[in-house]
Amino acid sequence: MIVANRKTLEEILTMLKPYKKILLLGCNECVTVCATGGEREVGVLASEIKLSRAKEGQEIEVREQTLERQCDHEYIDQVRPFVGDYEAILSIACGAGIQYVAEKYRNKVVLPGVNTTFLGVTLEQGVWSERCQGCGECVLHLTGGVCPIARCAKSLLNGPCGGSSNGKCEVDKELECAWQLIVDRLKELNQMDKYEEIIPIKDWTTSRDGGPRKRIREDLRL
Amino acid sequence: MKTKSNIERILESGQLVVTSECGPPRGADAEVIKKKGKLLQGVVDAVNVTDNQTSVVRMSSLSACLILKEMGFDPILQMVCRDRNRIAIQSDILGAAALGINNILCLTGDHQKFGDHPKAKNVFDMDSIQMIHTVKTMRDEGKFLGGEEIKGKPILFIGAAENPFADPFEIRAARLGKKAKAGVQFLQTQCIYNMARFEKWMEMVRDRGLHERVGILAGVTPFKSVGMARYMKNSVPGMDVPDEMIERLKGVAKEKQSEEGIRICVETIQKLKQIPGVRGIHIMAIEWEEKVREIAEAAGLLPRPELA
Numbered sequence: 433m434i435v436a437n438r439k440t441l442e443e444i445l446t447m448l449k450p451y452k453k454i455l456l457l458g459c460n461e462c463v464t465v466c467a468t469g470g471e472r473e474v475g476v477l478a479s480e481i482k483l484s485r486a487k488e489g490q491e492i493e494v495r496e497q498t499l500e501r502q503c504d505h506e507y508i509d510q511v512r513p514f515v516g517d518y519e520a521i522l523s524i525a526c527g528a529g530i531q532y533v534a535e536k537y538r539n540k541v542v543l544p545g546v547n548t549t550f551l552g553v554t555l556e557q558g559v560w561s562e563r564c565q566g567c568g569e570c571v572l573h574l575t576g577g578v579c580p581i582a583r584c585a586k587s588l589l590n591g592p593c594g595g596s597s598n599g600k601c602e603v604d605k606e607l608e609c610a611w612q613l614i615v616d617r618l619k620e621l622n623q624m625d626k627y628e629e630i631i632p633i634k635d636w637t638t639s640r641d642g643g644p645r646k647r648i649r650e651d652l653r654l
Numbered sequence: 655m656k657t658k659s660n661i662e663r664i665l666e667s668g669q670l671v672v673t674s675e676c677g678p679p680r681g682a683d684a685e686v687i688k689k690k691g692k693l694l695q696g697v698v699d700a701v702n703v704t705d706n707q708t709s710v711v712r713m714s715s716l717s718a719c720l721i722l723k724e725m726g727f728d729p730i731l732q733m734v735c736r737d738r739n740r741i742a743i744q745s746d747i748l749g750a751a752a753l754g755i756n757n758i759l760c761l762t763g764d765h766q767k768f769g770d771h772p773k774a775k776n777v778f779d780m781d782s783i784q785m786i787h788t789v790k791t792m793r794d795e796g797k798f799l800g801g802e803e804i805k806g807k808p809i810l811f812i813g814a815a816e817n818p819f820a821d822p823f824e825i826r827a828a829r830l831g832k833k834a835k836a837g838v839q840f841l842q843t844q845c846i847y848n849m850a851r852f853e854k855w856m857e858m859v860r861d862r863g864l865h866e867r868v869g870i871l872a873g874v875t876p877f878k879s880v881g882m883a884r885y886m887k888n889s890v891p892g893m894d895v896p897d898e899m900i901e902r903l904k905g906v907a908k909e910k911q912s913e914e915g916i917r918i919c920v921e922t923i924q925k926l927k928q929i930p931g932v933r934g935i936h937i938m939a940i941e942w943e944e945k946v947r948e949i950a951e952a953a954g955l956l957p958r959p960e961l962a
């Protein structure tokens with residue numbers, strides 16, 4: 433899932449300063465699962481905003497709405513009948529959702545209420561961890577199913593740097609060294625011979641470095 | 655491909671190689687490098703010039719290499735993957751060779767988090783093993799990574815570093831194996847304090863026959879004080895300082911600790927010289943270059959061989 437973190441209330445209030453009527457948009461997908469931008473968080477944030485503004489004597493009207501998805505225009509269209517009544521939209525979906533809303537309502541100011549952070553998994557209740565950077569050319573079959581691009585602080589492809597110590601990364605003693613995980617997994621799989629092979633320098637054209645990516649499936653197009 | 659590197663020639667002659675390092679200053683004053691250089695004259699065969707070590711901005715390695723080259727040294731250009739993509743790396747390789755630099759040390763580089771610009775974006779377009787392969791391809795095949803032909807091949811002796819004290823330990827020799835396969839010719843190790851672990855690593859290296867393919871220079875760093883030893887033990891990633899060393903330094907009076915540190919360093923070198931497969935010593939006296947001569951002298955590493 434895409435994991436995001438809520439911006440601080442202070443930051444959000446600063447962005448909202450000029451407005452008296454806003455539409456607060458949540459999303460039912462990833463940001464709901466990571467407890468940042470779902471219906472519940474929309475409710476909490478709306479009350480926080482209204483309370484703070486009331487305290488300042490600057491009442492604000494906040495309409496709460498949570499869409500099935502903010503990355504599909506059919507759902508974004510659901511707010512079209514009333515979006516005109518609001519001065520700005522505050523979205524707490526991921527960066528893709530926020531942008532798509534902005535694209536659809538060109539004359540509305542759209543503000544980000546979250547910082548979109550990574551593609552990851554739920555480790556346990558309340559703990560999420562990064563797993564993939566969408567590099568566009570997956571090497572997990574060579575690295576025991578552990579991603580060296582997203583999980584090694586230096587994206588090293590041929591083994592651990594000199595800072596790997598007791599399973600931890602040199603960058604942070606709390607962080608697991610991806611290469612320790614890779615080696616452990618290769619051993620478990622009896623694939624240590626894979627470690628001996630040099631992985632050649634990566635072609636980054638499939639990643640962000642190649643420019644914004646687009647995917648077209650002719651067979652699915654209408 | 656034969657280079658003009660002193661390291662290559664001394665390795666070939668079968669004698670022990672001695673190298674040391676010079677950290678460029680945090681400013682544009684060439685005198686700082688010259689002063690450090692003077693302390694090393696006649697003591698080393700080649701001198702490493704660090705590349706924004708510990709991610710702290712310093713004078714560029716290549717510029718400091720040139721200053722040392724003009725003083726008669728055979729500098730080793732250190733290059734990290736942190737700050738340059740493949741375009742910049744290849745360009746700097748050509749530039750170094752054009753300026754008469756004979757040696758390059760291909761390194762991953764410390765994470766920028768440790769330095770004075772932790773907010774920087776890092777590059778890591780390639781890793782150190784891929785960098786070794788890049789230099790080799792440029793030199794031996796006369797080709798850029800993109801496949802185009804190079805007019806005027808960069809003739810560099812290729813080095814790398816390895817940390818026998820980092821984890822996972824069992825793949826540390828295999829990692830050197832990958833470096834050898836990529837084309838590395840000499841290797842400098844992280845500072846050695848834990849002799850037992852180093853010997854174990856060397857055994858694994860010999861089992862793979864890597865000591866015959868790569869000239870291994872064992873790294874040492876003298877302690878100035880017990881405080882420094884503690885700092886290295888606790889705060890420098892991948893450093894293995896056994897408690898006995900700390901105890902030994904603690905056992906002498908404060909003003910005698912630096913002398914004791916030098917003594918430990920000299921004893922370490924003497925032990926290292928006995929280990930089969932160790933082909934040289936790399937003395938890293940961090941901001942303590944004035945002690946390198948004394949250490950080399952006491953360890954019986956002087957005089958250095960005369961090269962024509």
Ligand code: SF4
Pocket residue numbers: 563564565566567568569570571572579580581582
């Ligand atoms: S290799 Fe690339 S695609 Fe595969 S998990 Fe890592 S970042 Fe994602």
Ligand code: SF4
Pocket residue numbers: 583584585586587588591592593594595596597600601602603608609610611612
């Ligand atoms: S310690 Fe491990 S995860 Fe961290 S940068 Fe080095 S190899 Fe990568």
